[in-house]
Amino acid sequence: MVAVAESLKPATLTIADRVFDQVRQAIVQGEIPPGSKISEPVLAARYGISRGPLREALRRLESTNLVERRPNLGARVISLSNDQLLEIYVIREALEGMAARLAAERMTEDAIADLQRLLSQHRSEVERTDWQTYFQQEGDLDFHFQIVQGSGNQRLIDILCNDLYHLARMYRCQFGMKSDRAAVALKEHQLVADAIAERDGELAEWLMRRHIRTSRRAIERRLQR
Known part of the structure; x- marks a missing residue:
């Protein structure tokens, strides 16, 4: 990295x-x-x-x-068109789903415990904003980043954490962290983390793909306003 x-x-x-x-x-x-x-x-x-x-x-x-x-x-x-931005989410859906499956197989118990502690921290932060804002700092304080790292696949890490990571963060900030999806997104993160903790790679992949697909559809709705 x-x-x-x-x-x-x-x-x-x-x-x-x-x-x-x-x-x-x-x-x-x-x-x-x-x-x-x-x-x-x-x-x-x-x-x-x-x-x-x-x-x-x-x-x-x-x-x-x-x-x-x-x-x-x-x-x-860089300035992405709407189509280019949505393409990133399509790619993320496939690759982060794979990363979640691999993380369920490869993450150490200590790494999974760190992931659960991170979500507890996020929950406290979202509660303080009355469940309206879900802001994640970059790197190890980002739920998605930790899971990609936990996949143990260096090529996947390079693609998601070098090629796409900051672009995705830039547009996440542009659209704003304040969203009516804050509480739902946190719950979706917890479900993914629990599947990883249970070593259920198939479920972790399905949940991650659904989570990113739902985020993409929310952005599509905002772009159409």
Whole structure:
């Protein structure tokens, strides 16, 4: 894993590492909106760095599919069409379903206990928002991320946690974490986790696929408004 799973200690972070994390977060949270042109002088001034580390950070952002370069247009934040966004959910449905099945077979008991503790934390956080907001921080604090990691399949991890992860987070933030699905999504997560704990891979896959399919249909309804 490169993008999210890096667990670098603060002392070992390079300037490019720090700027990569900061710009990535700004893009995902919408501070730098989809389609925005990336201005190297502006970003260099904003983060107080030279152009060298910034260019290295931008190259890494290209590798995570958050930034794209086009001839004569320079670098821009990726902007997906509605169809492209929904395609990501179709891919996630298939691949995360597979990841859930593998996780039921391969996750250690300690990892499953960590997953259950994470959901307890999420439940407390959702309760504090009166069951209206379900915000997940990235990486190990993200339910889906933990399950993909638990699959033990490196190629699957690369696809879901490097190629698609930040794109999915960006649009999740764009549509907002506040949703009438917050309580339902949490319940769906718990059902998946329980199936994994019971080592029922077939059920875990079916539940995960249903969960992501339901999320996709909710987004489709919002796009049609």
